[in-house]
Amino acid sequence: MRVLPACALIGALLGAGSAAAANTSHDFNQLPEIGTAAASTLSIEKEMEYGDAYMRMLRASMPVISDPLLSEYIQDLGHRLVANASDVRTPFNFILIQNRDINAFAFFGGHVAIHSGLFLHARNESELASVMAHEIAHVTQRHLARSMEEQAKKSPATLAALIGSMMLAIAAPEAGIAAIHATTAASAQGQINYTRSNEKEADRIGIATLAKSGFDVQAMPRFFGRLADQYRYASKPPAMLLTHPLPESRITDSRSRAAQYAPHKVGTSARYQLARSRIIARYANLESDAALDWFDRELKKNDPTRRDALNYGKALVYIDAGQYQKAHALLDPLLAKDPTNRFYIDSATDLDLHQKHYDKAINRLKSALKSYPNQNVLNLNLANALQEANRNSESISILTRYTYDNPDDPNGWHLLAQAQAAVGRRDAELAARAELLALRGAWEKAIQMYIQASQIVEVNSLDQARYDARIDQLRLARQRFSNL
Template sequence: MSRLKKAPAYLLITALLSSSLPIHAETFNSLPEIGTTAASTLTIEKELEYGDAYMRMLRASRPIISDPLLADYVQDLGHRLVANANDVRTPFNFFLIQNREINAFAFFGGYVALHSGLFLYAKSESEFASVVAHEIAHITQRHLARSMEDQAKKSPATMAAMIGSLMLAIASPEAGMAALHATTAASVQGQINYTRSNEKEADRIGIATLAKSGFDVQAMPRFFGRLADQYRYASKPPAMLLTHPLPEDRISDTRSRANQFPARRVEPSDRYLLARSRIVARFAGLESEAALDWFDRKLRKAKGQQKLALNYGKALVLIDTGKYQEAHALLDPLLVAEPNNRFFIDSATDLDIAEKKYDTAISRLQSALKQSPEQKVLRLNLAHTYQEAGKVDDSLSMLLRYTYDNPKDTNGWYMLAQAQGEKGNRAAELAARAELLALRGLWDKAIKNYIQASQLVEVNSLDQARYDARIDQLRLSREKFAAL
């Protein structure tokens, strides 16, 4: 499916996460479970409010990858881990940020952000999952809330000041960072010691979650060790090492803990390899020739599923550069071998649309949807194909249902706004764009759009009543947002 326009990026604060203290392997099982003690200052309900606010700000300020296939993959992987985690008190949402820096961070309300650069560095799905499991542990153990509560005990005004600074850090990084430093300056050493224990706990719990989820637990020390070795003497280490330092004792701790679990041989993940190739082809910031060179170099040594995934990635680059016959030569055999593979269906759809073979794409997608009628990637692909084929009514029908089912998916609202615009439904187009603005926390602009939409439709009509009701809802949301 074609990519949507990305917002400009800037750096989000990922402080309050640091390195671990020395610990012997035999003491792992005796570590206290201290992740449930933060409720006295910051409730779960309040964390959910802050998490929703953070996410809206991130959509407005960071280049979040809205690619449905990749979003589907990281959500599935994340929820596989969450299903085997303890102390889960919030829903979880996993998403990708287009950034070649190796980093990940977790914040209030179960949100876990993963930089696309992790795909370029993690050599297996288990290594990638080890980072995700670590971030999940930060949330289930409420490390951010506990850090703030620890500071609030020292100063009653610190909790409000730190939360305000963190929110400000997203809206205005320089001001937010300065405010945060001022807030914590009196107790920097205590903060560092507290967050070191958080890292130790997140490693321990993350490894246990990896084991229960069927991943290779050795992946965590292996990934950490390789990262530390590569950047040991770097003048500018990756963001992940600034927020999650890796001293030798921490790597030893994770290795000792991993050795307590039975050895497990984990087969390579086809979906991880395909997702990785998709990242390289479309989200690594490489020029087409550089991307093709990367795939060709890897293909010289590749075998089996790895070769299949690399050919898929190379086909994507060829599609995007208009080399359709070369793309067919790589993609057609993949689709014949695995006709139900959503990665291959998606790229075949891109190729069909580029060649204006709309009926072929529609037939393939309709067939796939009979087997998986609620599959989001297939639904969006079919709606997009209808739109490209000029069958706007069919696209609108699908998108109205899709946005109802998935009100926080920006892809659906973006496509719905386009379809309404093509039909000349100006009021409905404004309403769809208003929902996109609201998802980015741009409340005033969203309300303005709905007011314009209300003025365009018939007075006292059902549409006007619906738009006016939504205006009231958005105003209430704006007040709650401002109050945070």
């Protein structure tokens, strides 16, 4: 299933209200005290409000990958780590951003963003997990809130301005660092030292989380050491090294801490390799020939643990290039070997729909749902296949339930808007499109669409009452968003 992109300029949203402060924090050795260090500045509840607002801004301003398979993978991996983390006080949400630059960042409310470029550089799942565990530690130790408290003591800027420029510094380090120099009194060197001690704390706690989660703890110093070596003399280091400095002392410290754990052999993760292949095939901005060349070069290394994933990636490239027979030749044996694999089912469904084999796709998905009822990826694929087959009423039934259970997933609202338009239900189409706008913080447009929907339906009907109630909710959300 292919998904819609979401792109715009981050500066337009962060703008004038984001003009002060740094992405900085410092290290406390007494771990039990860490969680309460920032309580006087920012409550957990307020952190979650800021996190929700910033998540909406990210959806509007960055190319967030809404691919259901990749979203499921990154959420599963992230929550495996969270389940073994300490001091967890908020729900966690993990997102992928389509960007070949190496970066990851955490922000208020348990939100962790991962650049797709990390999949191009992390050689295995433990290396990717090491970056995520580090970011989870930033959240659980409340590094952002602690930084707010420190900065508030040094600068007359308001908390909102401090948070605004800190968020900019996290998501767009070059712009954020410029804002820091322009608006804070503390020296740049002091800011960097503060960040470095904070990074060591996140490394220490992240390694413990890795160990508890069954990953290779050596992956963290190995990955970070490789990055440091690769970009040691680069005139323009990747964004991750701007917000996560890697001096030799930090790498040495992480190696020392990892060495305290008993060696633990971790097998190849098939899901990681499939996710990596999917990103290279569809989200690395490679032309078809370049992508196929990459997969062929990797296949020549003759690693049996990666062969299926690499052939899967080639099949995706062939599907997107319209070379369906070549795609079948690679995908059919994979599906026969592992018929319940959702990566393969998804791609086989795409292949069927491109060839207008609608019943075949629908029957495959319904069969899979018998084994995995209410599975999100399968339900979205089924809703999409039903729409392609012009069975929109059946699709609406699935999507109505899906959007109720998953209101923050733009894929459900996008498909629902399409299906409602196809059956001529203009009010319901407007309502679905309004929810998409609300997810991006476009409150005025969302409210106007709901007002239009309310005016279309019968006066005093249940639908009108529902739309009017949602208008009130959105107006309240708009006010809260504005107040932040």
